[in-house]
Amino acid sequence: MESLAAITEDVVACRACPRLIDWCEQVAREKRAAYRDEEYWGGPVPGFGDPDAHLVVLGLAPAAHGANRTGRMFTGDRSGDWLYRALYRAGYANQAESTARDDGLELSGAFITSPVRCAPPANKPTADERANCRPFLVRELAALTKVNVIIALGGIAYQAATRHFDISPRPKFGHGVEVDIGEGRTLLGSYHVSQQNTFTGRLTEEMLDSVFARARELAEN
DSSP: OOOOHHHHHHHHHHHOOOHHHHHHHHHHHOOGGGGGOOOOOOOOOOEOTTOOOOOEESSOOOTTTTHHHOOOOOOOOOOHHHHHHHHHHHTSSSSSOOSTTOOOOOOOSSSEEEOOOSSGGGOOOOOHHHHHHHHHHHHHHHOOTTOOEEEEEEEHHHHHHHTTOOOSSHHHHHHHHEEETTEEEEEEEEESSSSSHHTSSSSSSSHHHHHHHHHHHHHHH
């Protein structure tokens, strides 16, 4: 069985999408004023978490000044603040915040990844870019042999998951939607933890907690 470490090496070395690599490196050079003294990661971001995870959290792509800066999924931005607080409350994380790769955060029973590994301009990867990244998710899910629940944060993650598990017809995406993906595994949908959702109240912490509570219930049963 392939190791997650080997997949991580290939993700970090990937240069399959010149537009995305150029954008990640440009952001890393120009930086945001608040982070001008920091060294940005500026490239593809690997998945992160427990190799024995029963839960996979699937996002969209690294944020330009979040994971593209820190080098770890959902780390260093407000979306990550929401996600890691929820993971902590659900017992999947040892702390409620994630600010840097060396901040001491550890996940237990959970693994975080995304269908696109580079920060895309305007948060909109092209169909070809998503296709180029797809093999990494396939390899990660093959290596994570104990996973029986996947939480898809947003429509793109939901599409990636249903495509991977060949779900057709695909139930309409919505917060809290449950899809049987076979072999005792379940896909759960959640609105993304983006500021567009959290600032407007479309996604509340109670709504997010309910999805993670359901994931825990499914995993333990």
